[in-house]
Amino acid sequence: xxxxxxLEVFIDESKEHLQTINEQLLELEKSPxxxxxxxxxxxxxxxxxxxxATMGFEDLANxxxxxxxxxxxxxxxxxxxxxxxxxxVFHAVDDxxxxxxxxxxxxxxxxxxTEVVQQLKLIExxxxxxxxxxxxxxxxxxxxxxxTYGDFEYNVLQQAKEQGFTSYEVHVKLRADCLLKAARVxxxxxxxxxxxxxxxxxxxxELLEQEQFDTEFIITVISKENKEDLYxxxxxxxxxxxxxxxxxxxxxxxxxxxRTEASLTQAEEKSEKTEEQEKKEKEKASTARQTAAGNKxxxxxxxxxxxxxxxxxxxxxxxxxxxxxxxxxxxxxxQETVERMSRISGDLQNIILNMRMxxxxxxxxxxxxxxxQLARDLGKKVNLEIxxxxxxxxxxxxxxxxxxxxHLLRNAxxxxxxxxxxxxxxxxxxxxxxxxxxxxxxxHVFIEIEDDGAGINREKVLKKAISKGIISEQNAAxxxxxxxxxxxxxxxxxxxxxxxxVSGRGVGLDVVKNTIESLGGSVTIDSYEGVGSVFSIQLPxxxxxxxxxxxxxxxxxxxxxxxxIIETAxxxxxxxxxxxNQKVIDFRGKVVPLLFLKxxxxxxxxKEEEEFVSVVIVRKGEKMAGLVVDSFIGQQEIVLxxxxxxxxxxxAISGATILGDGQVALIIDCNALIK
Amino acid sequence: MTELQGTELxxxxxxxxxxxxxxxxxxxRSIEKIQxxxxxxxxxxxxxxxxxxxxxxxxxxxxxxxFGLEEAAISENTRVIIVALDEIEVGFIVDxxxxxxxxxxxxxxxxxxxxxTAQVDYINGVAKIGKRLLILLNLxxxxxxxxxxxxK
Numbered sequence: 001x002x003x004x005x006x007l008e009v010f011i012d013e014s015k016e017h018l019q020t021i022n023e024q025l026l027e028l029e030k031s032p033x034x035x036x037x038x039x040x041x042x043x044x045x046x047x048x049x050x051x052x053a054t055m056g057f058e059d060l061a062n063x064x065x066x067x068x069x070x071x072x073x074x075x076x077x078x079x080x081x082x083x084x085x086x087x088x089v090f091h092a093v094d095d096x097x098x099x100x101x102x103x104x105x106x107x108x109x110x111x112x113x114t115e116v117v118q119q120l121k122l123i124e125x126x127x128x129x130x131x132x133x134x135x136x137x138x139x140x141x142x143x144x145x146x147x148t149y150g151d152f153e154y155n156v157l158q159q160a161k162e163q164g165f166t167s168y169e170v171h172v173k174l175r176a177d178c179l180l181k182a183a184r185v186x187x188x189x190x191x192x193x194x195x196x197x198x199x200x201x202x203x204x205x206e207l208l209e210q211e212q213f214d215t216e217f218i219i220t221v222i223s224k225e226n227k228e229d230l231y232x233x234x235x236x237x238x239x240x241x242x243x244x245x246x247x248x249x250x251x252x253x254x255x256x257x258x259r260t261e262a263s264l265t266q267a268e269e270k271s272e273k274t275e276e277q278e279k280k281e282k283e284k285a286s287t288a289r290q291t292a293a294g295n296k297x298x299x300x301x302x303x304x305x306x307x308x309x310x311x312x313x314x315x316x317x318x319x320x321x322x323x324x325x326x327x328x329x330x331x332x333x334x335q336e337t338v339e340r341m342s343r344i345s346g347d348l349q350n351i352i353l354n355m356r357m358x359x360x361x362x363x364x365x366x367x368x369x370x371x372x373q374l375a376r377d378l379g380k381k382v383n384l385e386i387x388x389x390x391x392x393x394x395x396x397x398x399x400x401x402x403x404x405x406x407h408l409l410r411n412a413x414x415x416x417x418x419x420x421x422x423x424x425x426x427x428x429x430x431x432x433x434x435x436x437x438x439x440x441x442x443x444h445v446f447i448e449i450e451d452d453g454a455g456i457n458r459e460k461v462l463k464k465a466i467s468k469g470i471i472s473e474q475n476a477a478x479x480x481x482x483x484x485x486x487x488x489x490x491x492x493x494x495x496x497x498x499x500x501x502v503s504g505r506g507v508g509l510d511v512v513k514n515t516i517e518s519l520g521g522s523v524t525i526d527s528y529e530g531v532g533s534v535f536s537i538q539l540p541x542x543x544x545x546x547x548x549x550x551x552x553x554x555x556x557x558x559x560x561x562x563x564x565i566i567e568t569a570x571x572x573x574x575x576x577x578x579x580x581n582q583k584v585i586d587f588r589g590k591v592v593p594l595l596f597l598k599x600x601x602x603x604x605x606x607k608e609e610e611e612f613v614s615v616v617i618v619r620k621g622e623k624m625a626g627l628v629v630d631s632f633i634g635q636q637e638i639v640l641x642x643x644x645x646x647x648x649x650x651x652a653i654s655g656a657t658i659l660g661d662g663q664v665a666l667i668i669d670c671n672a673l674i675k
Numbered sequence: 676m677t678e679l680q681g682t683e684l685x686x687x688x689x690x691x692x693x694x695x696x697x698x699x700x701x702x703x704r705s706i707e708k709i710q711x712x713x714x715x716x717x718x719x720x721x722x723x724x725x726x727x728x729x730x731x732x733x734x735x736x737x738x739x740x741x742f743g744l745e746e747a748a749i750s751e752n753t754r755v756i757i758v759a760l761d762e763i764e765v766g767f768i769v770d771x772x773x774x775x776x777x778x779x780x781x782x783x784x785x786x787x788x789x790x791x792t793a794q795v796d797y798i799n800g801v802a803k804i805g806k807r808l809l810i811l812l813n814l815x816x817x818x819x820x821x822x823x824x825x826x827k
Binding site: 647 | 733762818
């Protein structure tokens with residue numbers, strides 16, 4: 001059977017499941033006791049296993065299977081969730097992701113996973129995955145924690161003592177090959193009940209009866225028999241490997257109880273404060289679940305939406321012609337119909353544009369994992385707060401925004417957030433906070449990355465910039481704080497004293513700035529030393545529709561994005577100055593070089609030159625240039641289209657658009673023109 | 676693709692100067708009348724520009740220039756053949772689109788050595804159908820944009 005046709009669906013769904021697993025694992029780390037979360041992960045892992053086995057990806061299925069075993073053990077309380085275990089599971093998920101990606105890129109999805117599988121197997125057997133200190137376990141022979149006692153049990157034990165009973169803790173270990181564990185448990189319980197009374201067991205009795213335990217358990221019992229007699233009675237039950245009877249130290253329990261009580265009340269106070277928050281979160285979670293269940297969605301290939309969009313643009317162009325014709329004919333019924341059609345197609349346009357909108361969540365949801373890993377690698381404590389993940393952006397922007405955000409987050413955690421001891425010394429909470437916030441405003445989407453770290457040190461940045469030759473010493477003093485912060489976006493800049501492999505060698509931030517500007521956006525920095533920094537990114541809602549200035553050069557029409565334009569000017573010929581083979585103009589006190597598009601674009605000349613030249617002043621960052629054109633046609637919203645896969649990388653042309661008359665106009669890439 | 680192999684190959688036949696050329700129908704999307712072409716600056720001379728093909732901006736190549744023939748004035752018969760190869764979609768300006776023909780695959784012979792050197796690279800073979808000689812084009816070679824990249 002040919003599986004190729006299912007491959008795409010398989011890859012999509014696998015990615016979704018892996019994302020769910022990632023998210024839920026992070027949740028699990030926050031609340032390790034929550035079995036529903038484990039169940040959630042288990043379900044995703046199980047589906048993934050089934051799918052990959054069906055598709056014939058053995059390695060993928062094997063690793064998922066191993067992971068599933070561990071999850072099953074966690075679910076059944078056989079093993080406890082620890083950060084070490086989660087690390088291994090995360091590692092396994094990383095491997096799974098790598099495999100799925102390899103499949104998506106046409107590979108075979110094979111990968112050497114023996115190490116991870118080995119570690120998972122160790123966990124499954126209840127052993128510590130990596131060679132961590134053995135002291136982390138209460139005692140090597142019994143991985144089960146010692147019993148803890150509550151108020152009630154303590155009172156019972158006290159009373160028993162007063163009545164002449166002795167309390168014992170009995171550790172029982174069954175043989176590994178024991179077949180009917182529940183039966184043995186029953187026999188032991190019965191034996192003990194003949195000579196005393198069972199107060200408590202760990203795991204609880206009902207779990208023991210359901211065989212929901214490994215091989216060991218602890219029973220607390222009060223009895224008038226002595227230690228040796230108890231031991232002899234229990235060891236008579238067959239298939240038992242080891243029995244340890246220890247008398248309980250009631251005073252110690254009492255003290256521990258007081259201590260835990262104290263911390264409990266503290267915790268309660270705390271929890272009361274956060275209770276409201278929690279409630280909100282819970283409500284949120286439940287509504288999210290509801291909407292998830294109630295939302296009916298279908299998966300549509302983005303290409304189809306692109307085609308729909310293209311067809312619609314055609315319709316818009318024809319609509320324009322039709323409106324023109326109906327105006328000329330002045331036929332009332334025709335006019336009415338055309339007007340109705342215009343309104344409907346307007347609505348249709350909104351819907352089509354909206355269909356291409358994707359919540360930024362699709363980019364944001366990979367960050368919690370990344371931040372966690374990064375914080376661990378750097379030995380920092382970082383809490384990532386994500387606000388406004390539901391904010392929608394055009395698909396084209398979403399695809400591009402991921403990498404810059406990764407850079408900025410890494411930057412915030414590496415350079416911004418201090419190590420816990422430094423933070424403590426400064427009187428800040430040990431855990432640093434990084435806020436990732438997205439929101440709409442006007443025709444733009446803002447994404448802010450805010451950290452409560454060290455902030456930017458003006459002097460340090462200036463010193464570095466001077467030493468790198470980015471600015472001169474004279475200039476340095478006159479710069480405003482904002483201008484100083486902007487310097488860190490210059491290429492070849494890095495202020496971290498030590499180069500870490502996390503945020504690299506200062507190649508990152510200038511790339512970030514360039515990427516965002518190429519998307520028609522901008523990035524600004526606000527910072528208070530010692531308090532933190534905010535990197536604020538402003539992005540257009542969509543890249544498929546942009547505002548441009550249409551200009552005419554000879555017989556050709558070109559579009560210049562408004563985001564690059566500062567203003568337009570009409571300059572007298574004699575005001576053009578010459579400086580080193582370069583024509584320049586004096587524009588508001590600044591010398592701006594002129595670029596004659598007619599020459600740059602080798603446009604065939606038909607018309608005579610005029611007395612005045614029309615100039616569009618454009619900018620790239622701080623640099624400006626004047627583009628010389630013949631005339632301005634006007635401002636217009638246009639649909640951005642690519643030149644296709646044949647004409648890639650045409651100089652200074654970023655794309656094309658279709659004008660109202662059906663002709664194609666090219667869009668000028670000002671960034672390429674300004675060097 | 677394969678069902679015709681060993682039997683017949685369906686091709687679109689078009690004219691350039693005095694010769695007839697053929698492209699497999701599998702690679703042809705549509706045949707259009709000539710329309711307004713927007714020149715794209717700083718591209719090789721055979722790239723005439725781009726057109727609006729039902730909302731898709733499509734590059735147009737003048738096959739005459741591509742093959743080193745002199746340019747011809749646009750006439751009533753001038754057509755644009757839209758071809759698709761992998762992810763690339765372009766239009767070829769041709770003097771006229773003549774016919775759709777089934778060529779028996781055993782009638783296809785390798786290109787003769789004596790043909791114009793500028794063209795021989797772009798040819799898969801020739802087929803003789805009655806008195807007509809059809810030149811089968813190799814789209815991969817024609818669309819190879821090494822020249823495009825060199826032009827930058």
